[in-house]
Amino acid sequence: MTETPHPLFTRHADTLERALTAITERGYWSAYPESPSPRVYGETAAADGEAAFRSYLTGKFPLDQPGTVDWVATEASPFGIDLGVQYPHADAETLLAAAATALPGWRDAGPQTRVGVCLEILARLHAHIFELANAVHATSGQAFVMAFQAGGAHALDRALESLAYAYREMTRHPATATWEKPAKGEPLRMTKTFHVVPRGVALAIGCNTFPTWNTYPGFFASLVTGNPVVVKPHPRAVLPLAITVRYAREVLAEAGFDPNLVLLAAEAPGERLASTLALRPEVRIIDYTGSTEYGDWLEANARQAVVYTEKAGVNTIVVDSTDDFAGMCRNIGFSLVLYSGQMCTTPQNILVPAAGISTDQGHKSFDEVAAGIAGVVGKLTGDPARAVELTGAVVNDGVLARLNEADGVGEVLLASRTVDHPTYPGAVVRTPLVAKLGADAVSTYGREWFGPISFVIATDSTTHSLALFRQTVGEQGALTASVYSTDETVLDATETAAIECGVHLSCNLTGGVFVNQSAAFSDFHGSGANPAANAALTDGAYVASRFRVVQSRR
Amino acid sequence: MTETPHPLFTRHADTLERALTAITERGYWSAYPESPSPRVYGETAAADGEAAFRSYLTGKFPLDQPGTVDWVATEASPFGIDLGVQYPHADAETLLAAAATALPGWRDAGPQTRVGVCLEILARLHAHIFELANAVHATSGQAFVMAFQAGGAHALDRALESLAYAYREMTRHPATATWEKPAKGEPLRMTKTFHVVPRGVALAIGCNTFPTWNTYPGFFASLVTGNPVVVKPHPRAVLPLAITVRYAREVLAEAGFDPNLVLLAAEAPGERLASTLALRPEVRIIDYTGSTEYGDWLEANARQAVVYTEKAGVNTIVVDSTDDFAGMCRNIGFSLVLYSGQMCTTPQNILVPAAGISTDQGHKSFDEVAAGIAGVVGKLTGDPARAVELTGAVVNDGVLARLNEADGVGEVLLASRTVDHPTYPGAVVRTPLVAKLGADAVSTYGREWFGPISFVIATDSTTHSLALFRQTVGEQGALTASVYSTDETVLDATETAAIECGVHLSCNLTGGVFVNQSAAFSDFHGSGANPAANAALTDGAYVASRFRVVQSRR
Structure with a gap:
């Protein structure tokens, strides 16, 4: 060079x-x-x-x-x-x-x-x-x-x-190379x-929550x-x-x-400029974060472009057992409260055996586990001034509509509350809703409820939890998954399930790291291996197809 | 590790x-x-x-x-x-x-x-x-x-x-990494x-010519x-x-x-097994070499898979001038004879100014350039025993049909001949056909004639040649291109055109390297940047999307 x-x-x-x-x-x-x-x-x-x-x-x-x-x-x-x-x-x-x-x-x-x-x-x-x-x-x-x-x-x-x-x-x-092939007489x-x-031209389509x-x-x-x-x-x-x-x-x-x-x-309102741009022959790369419906549309229709999408999924937690019950509840509860569940990485489904789990505080029934998590959410959102520094505000009416819909679903463990923002009188703030569901309610928890809505789901056993995990994440995708267990074989089985569903897994988070966080330079975000995203931040596949190599030899 | x-x-x-x-x-x-x-x-x-x-x-x-x-x-x-x-x-x-x-x-x-x-x-x-x-x-x-x-x-x-x-x-x-983030008190x-x-499962679809x-x-x-x-x-x-x-x-x-x-x-004959396999949900990667029509079909329909295709194109030579007229004719002629033009890298269109070119042997008219190339083809295929060691045999009836069709196209400079193979009495051997076309016959030379068929095309000037090069390669794609010129500005202009059409370029080949050859570890084959292929052998993009990384953190 x-x-x-x-x-x-x-x-x-x-x-x-x-x-x-x-x-x-x-x-x-x-x-x-x-x-x-x-x-x-x-x-x-x-x-x-x-x-x-x-x-x-x-x-x-x-x-x-x-x-x-x-x-x-x-x-x-x-x-x-x-x-x-x-x-x-x-x-x-x-x-x-x-x-x-x-x-x-x-x-x-x-x-x-x-x-x-x-x-x-x-x-x-x-x-x-x-x-x-x-x-x-x-x-x-x-x-x-x-x-x-x-x-x-x-x-x-x-x-x-x-x-x-x-x-x-x-x-x-290299930018240039010398090629010398042995031959009879002079080398070539x-x-x-x-x-x-x-x-060509790239199109980057931004989202509302993390622009x-x-x-x-x-x-x-x-x-x-x-x-x-x-x-x-x-x-x-x-x-x-x-x-x-x-x-x-x-x-x-x-x-x-x-x-x-x-x-x-x-x-301009109603212009659908993204779709117009996405179909133009000059546009050869598209990056998109948002709904599954529109992401799928882009993948199917913007055929002249390489399309990288991050879409919806059902992030899932498998609760099997823990040696830190309080830490587990604190950690999960905090994950639900942060930005009032509007992160693409917020857990939605929490799978817990109906017979309860063993913990450092002895056996905890299903209801005690659910109450432990809901209790943390309640506590973190109890004081409006502190609450809003965690929850922020509700990003749009779609989230409010889902909250209303969720109000009639399952057994509500913790209702969503409206909070008056101390600084911004016009703010729309809602605390997370946590509801209890049976494992048979898969038509409910088997799809994404984007926003401050989570379900604690009673399963027959951890084996059953893992089967539901494979089913829902396999079908709908997920950006995050986590598991709590003191049993290495359960951790390993969950890791195998996560590998086969192509979802990143966190194990036994009880401290200051939360499942919704992914750190640049270390954590991959999205895997491209399940329906929630066709790409990962950041791996070789994310960059390699954005250019081509054209060679000249003299 | x-x-x-x-x-x-x-x-x-x-x-x-x-x-x-x-x-x-x-x-x-x-x-x-x-x-x-x-x-x-x-x-x-x-x-x-x-x-x-x-x-x-x-x-x-x-x-x-x-x-x-x-x-x-x-x-x-x-x-x-x-x-x-x-x-x-x-x-x-x-x-x-x-x-x-x-x-x-x-x-x-x-x-x-x-x-x-x-x-x-x-x-x-x-x-x-x-x-x-x-x-x-x-x-x-x-x-x-x-x-x-x-x-x-x-x-x-x-x-x-x-x-x-x-x-x-x-x-x-790395297979594993330790993440340690400074925090108040103990690091995370x-x-x-x-x-x-x-x-998932990969499908590799082979071709007839280079299985x-x-x-x-x-x-x-x-x-x-x-x-x-x-x-x-x-x-x-x-x-x-x-x-x-x-x-x-x-x-x-x-x-x-x-x-x-x-x-x-x-x-089995007529089974269309490739299409059946290609559409199965288990098949997540497809590699294909063959016709543009089927490659396009795979790209459009096997949407569950990453599809790598190498298809047809119009490989092109721009002849502007040369300081080795004999070497140029020898080199181009040999390229046409090798495997009787059935390489995906064989040149098809040879663009030569109608007014002729300057060479080390003085000015050569368009007809002299065309005759020089055709003469080499004729000489290399004159003796049957030597000819068949270069031409091999005709791979299938499609090539024969195109040869028949080409016989009526333009002005034939060198007709295709049938050669009796000294060893294999049943062999189907044909020598290359070279025809002369006007620049206006783009409906003829603007598409691929796979097989021993090449056109020497009379253009208004090298500038015109480059415009036709951009047009035909831009629309139909190409795997190879080459240029002959003693003028650095022409070489550079051709290199720019090649970059913009996404085709690999060889300059002034007169010795023992031929435009149809691409050497592993040094030459890229296909660029993925024009319609002839959506991938290159081999770059990062060719391998990076064949797997995903799934992370587990504990």
């Missing part, structure tokens, strides 16, 4: 090197501090970030994209914050043409320069992390600290992880050049492999991605590239 | 290590000598291999597969060799059930053991290379030396390359296990990543893959695994 490294590559080479080590080792590592403390980010960072966020409200968002024909404002904050941000609105044709025009210069810049520029975008976003966190908080309904962590630091970690995978994949082969000699060629965390990995994996990215945010969570697009364009332009490599595709 | 290496891994560790280095460097390397000389393979190897081949003829092929209901014989040798080999015939249900039963033990053996066993299968096949070469020769119509090289040594090289990529991909992550600690989980070379990469990539493989050969080229299945099952059984990890799915 005679290429002189781009200054942005040189600037971030250490970060990249550390990230490359992290993805090889998959131990603990994080590049972006998750504590919003002034000791970490400085005394003024929080106030500056909030001010930057507030400056966007009820105005035109500063984006100088081509083809803007009008401005659209589609957000409604779960906290009742008056957003009213207006976003530029263009037709698909114009956006795709601008993206396609931007492609060749970015492709020809090569992997090293592209990763340098993308790392600078991450650094720029990190410098604006409080602004991002406020935007995620306001649009998703996540409590602020969670929005800062999941929507800020952890989203950036996932983005860096994805850049590291993509960079390693693009540099798996050729010089071969291997070009990394992007697929940055779920969008960044695909966004950065596509961009760094040479594909311009059109970002289509959820109409109710535009701001976090508009901010992202803004700073990405800023960095691209500063580095001498066409800023139209990154474009915001905000949509 | 505390795993004790499997003895077969230890036995082949050096080969694997060398292959892993080769795929990183992509210079020249080969593990299997391509010369069938007795000095390399021993005095008796050729005779022993031929005897082994002959022992199969007109009998029941020795395969103890489950569910055999009857025996089928569907082959007809292009050389007129009386084959009459009967293969076990079972229904799809039985084969898939047997494959699924074999999966867990193979999955649980882990990447290292699996790669050891697969390397032993390669060693076993290499020990039977003459037997394989005779089978490829007899069924494909390739001359013996080519069958030995492409169907034996090079096929094994491509297989080893694919094993190396898959092994590297499976071991990209977990042990994480990352399981490599196969997708081993085109099947081995997908076959071994699927098998080593833990997927049982059902091999569905082309009905006219069963024997090479039956031999492969036989020795693979032998090695698997010796190593203590279920031999049903590899199964032959021979079909």
Whole structure:
């Protein structure tokens, strides 16, 4: 390689090197501090970030994209914050043409320069992390600290992880090679050049609950492999991605590239812009997080593109026995309360033998186990001021409708309550509902109830629990699973079931790690091996098909 | 890793290590000598291999597969060799059930053991290379030396390359990792296990012309990543893959695994077994080489599987100028004669400016360029005994039909001739047809004419040639392209066009390397970036989606 490294590559080479080590080792590592403390980010960072966020409200968002024909404002904050941000609105044709025009210069810049520029975008976003966190908080309904962590630091970690995978994949082969084959007389000699060629235009479709965390990995994996990215945010969570697009364009332009490599595709109500874009021949990569129905539609119809989807599933806990009953209940209860069950990783089904389980506190009946978990949920949500810092607010009316529907299902162990938010009078806050079901109610618990709804299900035995686990996760998929047991053979049997259903498993979580958390650089998120997702964050398969190698030999 | 290496891994560790280095460097390397000389393979190897081949003829092929209901014989040798080999015939249900039963033990053996066993299968096949070469020769119509090289040594090289990529991909992550996150008080600690989980059953659909070379990469990539493989050969080229299945099952059984990890799915005439298998839910990976029509059908309909296809294309040469006119004509002419144009990499369209080109022999008119190439073809095929060692025989009636159709197209520069094979009186041998076309005849040259049919096309200029190149390759795809020019700007412009059409380019081949050859460990075959193929031999994308990682954390 005679290429002189781009200054942005040189600037971030250490970060990249550390990230490359992290993805090889998959131990603990994080590049972006998750504590919003002034000791970490400085005394003024929080106030500056909030001010930057507030400056966007009820105005035109500063984006100088081509083809803007009008401005659209589609957000409604779960906290009742008056957003009213207006976003530029263009037709698909114009956006795709601008993206396609931007492609060749970015492709020809090569992997090293592209990763340098993308790392600078991450650094720029990190410098604006409080602004991002406020935007995620306001649009998703996540409590602020969670929005800062999941929507800020952890989203950036996932983005860096994805850049590291993509960079390693693009540099798996040398840029050039000399081929010399022995022959009669002179050997045969050729010089071969291997070009990394992007697929085309990438479309990143964001979701309402985790607009940055779920969008960044695909966004950065596509961009760094040479594909311009059109970002289509959820109409109710535009701001976090508009901010992202803004700073990405800023960095691209500063580095001498066409800023139209990154474009915001905000949509007017009812426009169905995602579907229009998804079917265009120029769009060769699609990343999507959201409903199973729409994800399946994309996979079936956007045949010209490689489609990466994360969809719905039924996350499941198998409770067999425990040597820390209190810790188990605390851990499960906390998992249910966090963001009022609106994480794609929140457990829904808790399978417990009807005859009860053995614990460090002696035998506990099924009802005692259920009451133990429900009790923790009740306690964590008892005080409104503390409750809302865990639950956040309800993201949309669909969740409320399911809560109403769930109210008539099974035997309610803990009813959902409305909580008045101490800070935001307009916030819609609900505590989790926990209901008891028989194992025969599979038509109820065998599908996803996205939101603060969980079922404690009475099974004949742990063997029966595992059979139900295989059945429901096998059919509907899941992003997470966990098991509690003091019996190694049960742990192993659950691990085998998890392997065969293709779901990631956590065993005996009783402390400060929760099943809904997945840490970049160590935990895989989604496996691609069950119906809940066709891809994983992040493995080789997630990045390898975003580009192709085209060879020239002379 | 505390795993004790499997003895077969230890036995082949050096080969694997060398292959892993080769795929990183992509210079020249080969593990299997391509010369069938007795000095390399021993005095008796050729005779022993031929005897082994002959022992199969007109009998029941020795395969103890489950569910055999009857025996089928569907082959007809292009050389007129009386084959009459009967293969076990079972229904799809039985084969898939047997494959699924074999999966867990193979999955649980882990990447290292699996790669050891697969390397032993390669060693076993290499020990039977003459037997394989005779089978490829007899069924494909390739001359013996080519069958030995492409169907034996090079096929094994491509297989080893694919094993190396898959092994590297499976071991990209550690098998286990310790995660330790700093926290208030004690750090949070977990042990994480990352399981490599196969997708399910793989289906490998073979082709008539290169039954081993085109099947081995997908076959071994699927098998080593833990997927049982059902091999569905082309009905006219069963024997090479039956031999492969036989020795693979032998090695698997010796190593203590279920031999049903590899199964032959021979079909009765008109059965459409490939389609039946391809749509079964158990089948999660499909590899296919053949027609665009059927490849497109698989991609559109086998939606439950990851589908890797190599289909048809219009391979193109751009002739602009040369400093070695004789070498250029020799090189192009040889490319057309080899296996009478029945390689998926054989050039079809030769774009030459109507005003002629400048060469080391002065200006050459369009007709002189065309005559130069046709003259080489004529000379190479003038003597029957020498001709058939290059052309081999015509693989099937489809090729003959196209030859007849081509006879009326454009102005024939060199007619196809029938050659009597000195050894095989029943052989169907045809020399290449070369015709002259105007640039406006795009409806003729804009589609694939598989077989010994090439067109020299008169264009307005090299710029016009490049526009036609972009148009035809962009629309129909291509596996190979080449350019002749003494002008660096033309070479660069062609390279840009090749990058944008996603086709591998060779520049100024005048010596002993031909555009139709692609060497394992160095050349990519197919790019996945144009309609001729959706995958490449071999890159990360070819192996990464054949398995998934499922994690367990305790």
